[in-house]
Amino acid sequence: MKILVINCGSSSLKFQLIDSDSEAVICKGLCERIGIDGSQIVYTPEGKDKVTKVTPMPDHNRAIELVIEALTNAEDGVVKLEEIGAVGHRIVHGGEKFTKSVVINDEVIKAIEDVSDLAPLHNPANLIGIRACQKVMPSVPMVAVFDTAFHQTMPEEAYLYGLHYSYYEKYGIRRYGFHGTSHSYVSKRAAEVLGKDPSELKMIVCHLGNGASVSAVNGGKCVDTSMGLTPLEGLIMGTRTGDIDPSVVEFIMKKENASVAEVTNILNKKSGVFGLSDELSSDFRDLQAGYESGHKGAKRAVDAFVYRVVKYIGAYTAAMGGVDAIAFTAGVGENSGFVRGLICNRLGFIGATLDDEANKVHGEDKIISGADSKVKLLVIPTNEELAIARDTYALCK
């Protein structure tokens, strides 16, 4: 079956067409600047050159039409419309309602709407993507795959904040966690690479991308993760603060005469390694270059980033009463031997050692721990689209 995977944001839409049998990507692409001047669709059919078409995209309906056109046109198309057997949608927030992927029906759409106040930037955009696909492909089954679902096994002691309990009861304020599809995929794949069943392993997954999170996966189940009610909590990220004292918000508001929205924007967009490096960059390639050439801000930012990751690894080792394996994934985790090295060289306290030669790996499954290491260290490239396609196929075949 050919599965179309859709990841719909407020002004962009990423897509992949995946063959469920071979798990090959038949075409992948991106619609950018939806609803804004200068919109374009960029896509790469398997084995062919990248195609860029600058064309008006006033809304997501038009974007989906263009995706279908890109996939089915006579010139460089890769399928017939009727060959698309199902659509899998990435949905950011499933609240407590969704603990796994589900076939989309009116009730599911209503439930995604109901938790939209928990992800006001993301869920409405995800819903627009669902509705646009339903318009163009009314008879094709669709599946919702939630970023929060994998973390729903967290125990109460891990997901509750130390807030008055009534806020949890009234508004659902608790830790939900994100990147769940990635943490689930990587923890399973890491077990496979180690030749073990997930049920035998205490694992820590470090998803280090522009957004970054760590999770503790005990026996295949998530027991804690670093992101919270929103993706702002936890690690220091590309431009997000991660954990801070909430009083900082009021403090900056008073000092800079700023609104809540302005400070929230600072915490999400102007902070993290970008802010700490004196705005050198949020990209770890630039930060590594800066670090190595003596840029003080780059060193400060990378050191703080690494320290926070190590702290979480320590905390999750305690939470699980030990750790057997630590897996690194996403843009930084898969590609930066430099950052992995800085992290792993501080893990002597759990008996972990790094194989420097193996750590030169880029973007492929690899065990990077030394032969004498008490904890296995691994690089596992994430593949959220494939995970979404697998869930979609499983529910629609």
Ligand code: ADP
């Ligand atoms: P997201 O999905 O959160 O946008 P990604 O997982 O794609 O992020 O990661 C993007 C980040 O990965 C970039 O901002 C950059 O910091 C980092 N990155 C990508 N390639 C490399 C590399 N070769 N070396 C170091 N960092 C890299």
